[in-house]
Amino acid sequence: QQQVKQSPQSLIVQKGGISIINCAYENTAFDYFPWYQQFPGKGPALLIAIRPDVSEKKEGRFTISFNKSAKQFSLHIMDSQPGDSATYFCAARTLNSGGSNYKLTFGKGTLLTVNP
Amino acid sequence: DAGVTQSPTHLIKTRGQQVTLRCSPKSGHDTVSWYQQALGQGPQFIFQYYEEEERQRGNFPDRFSGHQFPNYSSELNVNALLLGDSALYLCASSLGLLINTEAFFGQGTRLTVV
Numbered sequence: 001q002q003q004v005k006q007s008p009q010s011l012i013v014q015k016g017g018i019s020i021i022n023c024a025y026e027n028t029a030f031d032y033f034p035w036y037q038q039f040p041g042k043g044p045a046l047l048i049a050i051r052p053d054v055s056e057k058k059e060g061r062f063t064i065s066f067n068k069s070a071k072q073f074s075l076h077i078m079d080s081q082p083g084d085s086a087t088y089f090c091a092a093r094t095l096n097s098g099g100s101n102y103k104l105t106f107g108k109g110t111l112l113t114v115n116p
Numbered sequence: 117d118a119g120v121t122q123s124p125t126h127l128i129k130t131r132g133q134q135v136t137l138r139c140s141p142k143s144g145h146d147t148v149s150w151y152q153q154a155l156g157q158g159p160q161f162i163f164q165y166y167e168e169e170e171r172q173r174g175n176f177p178d179r180f181s182g183h184q185f186p187n188y189s190s191e192l193n194v195n196a197l198l199l200g201d202s203a204l205y206l207c208a209s210s211l212g213l214l215i216n217t218e219a220f221f222g223q224g225t226r227l228t229v230v
């Protein structure tokens with residue numbers, strides 16, 4: 001059961017272009033939406049995150065847009081660089097069943113390639 | 117701050133064997149979550165440990181078990197290995213009691229079952 005749907009599966013962008021990755025969810029219990037960046041052979045690293053009461057968050061070249069009514073959110077990478085080539089995962093956070101801790105549900109990932 | 121450390125980094129096991137993976141959380145963190153990441157897929161939640169107890173389990177069979185020690189480090193054990201258990205196993209640490217901190221991931225253990 002995939003609770004967070006991510007698209008596209010892969011994306012090729014020219015240097016300087018805009019990369020856009022989209023995610024959708026159904027579970028209204030999700031309360032926090034982080035994006036992770038993963039390079040080959042490494043664990044995911046937090047890139048940027050947003051709460052559902054905010055429609056947009058920007059950090060440098062990275063922006064999250066959030067549409068609560070549509071249950072969709074997206075990552076925009078402005079002025080994409082070859083060093084941005086990696087796999088990007090959207091995730092959604094919810095409480096565990098005991099209510100003591102949070103856990104993450106991930107999308108399937110988007111392989112971004114930025115050509116020089 | 118060493119961050120989240122996992123060992124070993126790579127492991128090759130034979131079908132039917134048992135394996136133990138280890139994780140040391142980021143300094144100050146008390147919660148450890150384990151994820152399985154198959155090739156080309158997103159991480160899938162296995163289970164989470166807090167106060168040395170399993171707090172929640174994902175959709176994984178009982179062959180997957182774990183433990184958390186008093187120093188907050190954790191082990192993931194997998195019995196009767198199957199070829200399909202080949203994956204990158206990720207450990208993430210965070211703070212419990214709903215303290216709003218991010219989850220930090222280790223570099224993972226690449227398990228290959230042959």
